[in-house]
Amino acid sequence: MVKIVAIGEPMIELNAMTVGKLRDVTYFEKHVAGAELNFCIAAKVNGVDCSLIAKVGDDEFGYNVIEYARGKGVDTSMVKVDPKLPTAVFFIQRGYPVPMRSISFYYRKGSAGSSLSPSDIDVSKIREADLVHTTGITLAISDSAKEAAMEGLRNSRKSSLDTNIRLKLWSPEKARETLLKVIPEVDILVTDPDDARIIGNVSEPDEAFSFFSKMGVSTLVYKTGIEGTYVYHEGEKFVQRGYHVQVEDPTGAGDSLSGTFISLLLKRKSVDYALSHAVASATLVVTTRGDNEIIPDEESAEKFLKEFK
DSSP states (O other): OOEEEEESOOEEEEEESSSSOGGGOOOEEEEEEOHHHHHHHHHHHTTOEEEEEEEEESSHHHHHHHHHHHHTTOBOTTEEEESSSOOOEEEEEESSSSTTOEEEEEEOTTOTGGGOOGGGOOHHHHHHSSEEEEEHHHHHHOHHHHHHHHHHHHTOSSEEEEOOOOTTTSOHHHHHHHHHHHGGGOSEEEEOHHHHHHHHSOOSHHHHHHHHHTTTOSEEEEEOGGGOEEEEETTEEEEEOOOOOOOSOOTTHHHHHHHHHHHHHHTTOOHHHHHHHHHHHHHHHTTSSSSSTTOOOHHHHHHHHHHHO
């Protein structure tokens, strides 16, 4: 059976119920999120088992994360509870100052998740997995979390990384320096023009693939929003255009795209099939608040694609 292990920090998301500045928002909606957890849920929804390596606090939010992830079918046996540090939270500001876009405000410094270290990595479990996944967010939150992620990547049979550069967590210079060291360890890279410009001063899909393939990346997933997602795989180039929908909150769309695409690819689905389902998944996620509740399974994605064709 295909199995993924993801390494990263799950969090509690407090999503503004109304559009505008957070100072003017009165009501927030609670969700469980985090890039690697979202990825795991997308994989599980699409029929691939996924285990999360992470740490949460010994608090109500920490247990909320564990129970929610377990309820979604994610294996939480490697999620540790820290007795001293809190579970991270973040707030989503929607539709301001740019309509249909969101801004994240993090409260994660000194969190349990940021204390993740190589000692939390079960190398035997890593070596059993078909793929190990992490993101640039995990590389950014602390040096120990970065080393934990590297430990996982180095011992994996196959690996994937979503660059996910968050400039509220580190500088462009630090992101570039770190990712240039990490990417050579990666088989499947997920990125976008903004991140590619920071890492290699490239932005066009073909030049991005040329740059990253020279670093050893065998498969590139290149997200350009509504203009389309490009995949470079085994000497071929694939493109799936995006769909115009009403955007409620785009947070989590990239995680659902990468989790859906990679899990279906591991199931030996065709690249065209995996990519079309991945874009359908990301499209649905932006239509609602919350990062992962609406990720579609294969049957639902097929219904979406049939309707939009």
